Amino acid sequence: MAEYVPDAVVEPLSDDVSTRDRVARSILEHGPSTAADLAERLDLTAAAIRRHLAVLTDAGHLVAREQRVYGHRGRGRPAKVFALTDAGRETFHHAYDQLAIRALQFLRAAGGAEAVNDFAEQVMEEVRRRFTAEGAEYNAPADALAEVLNEQGYVASLEPVASGTQLCQYHCPVAHVAREFPELCAAETRLFSELLGSHVQRIATIAHGDGVCTTHIPHPVERKVS
Structure with missing residues (x-):
């Protein structure tokens, strides 16, 4: 056999x-x-x-x-x-997201909108700290910012466009929380503008259903000397 x-x-x-x-x-x-x-x-x-x-x-x-x-x-x-x-x-269980949302709802009820804004600013402090520590290594601040965001898990890249550069973030660790608390996105945008020394425009966000968080960084304005 x-x-x-x-x-x-x-x-x-x-x-x-x-x-x-x-x-x-x-x-x-x-x-x-x-x-x-x-x-x-x-x-x-x-x-x-x-x-x-x-x-x-x-x-x-x-x-x-x-x-x-x-x-x-x-x-x-x-x-x-x-x-x-x-x-x-959407297949993931968002228990931690729901806990964070409830905590922010409590914070808003106890301290008002200003308390939520202060919290959102604090969330971005690690990005500011890392940028300050590493930014001197780069000729272009946008490169430094993208590198820091990658370290923080945002999966960022820079895409050149005719009017400047687009900063693309393919992952957002707080997307579901930011959907209810847009203060998080607003604080991030303000920090980008501050670190880059330029007005920036948020074009799309994962929190609002877009596939990628996209921020437009315009070319520097050239001032003509009269």
């Missing part, structure tokens, strides 16, 4: 769902990620990661795009990075 060889072990459906939750949560916490990043982070095989990414992409919870490469690019096509869509973000 021929020796019985068991079929390949297949993850139970419940384990599949649990692993996909881990994949999606890792992208939520770390920003757009490559399959290799996820495999290393979650201690999974490349094949398993690709399988879960395919399911999440087909479900509309993830979107794939080419990885942005700065400086010299090696041979071959850039790796794909996978980012959460709005539908993907």
Whole structure:
């Protein structure tokens, strides 16, 4: 009698769902990620990661795009990075968001709108501190700001446009809270203007349903000497 060889072990459906939750949560916490990043982070095989990414992409919870490469690019096509869509973000339980919202509601009731504004300013203090510490290393303050925002998990990049530069943030850790308390977005915009020494315009925000937080930084105004 021929020796019985068991079929390949297949993850139970419940384990599949649990692993996909881990994949999606890792992208939520770390920003757009490559399959290799996820495999290393979650201690999974490349094949398993690709399988879960395919399911999440087909479900509309993830979107794939080419990885942005700065400086010299090696041979071959850039790796794909996978980012959460709005539908993907909505699958997470927002218990911490609800707790934060309730705390801010209490703060508003106890201290008024000014107390919420003061809190929003305080939230941005870490960005200010890091920018002050690192800004001297950059010729352009927008580069320093984008670097600091990346350190804080906002997944930021700069996109040149005809009228200046657009600062794009592909992830917002406080999006659901900012939806009810726009003071957070307003404080962020004021800080950007202060750090860059320029008027800036917020074009879109994740908190209000846009896919990316986008801030327009205009070219400096050249004053003619008469």
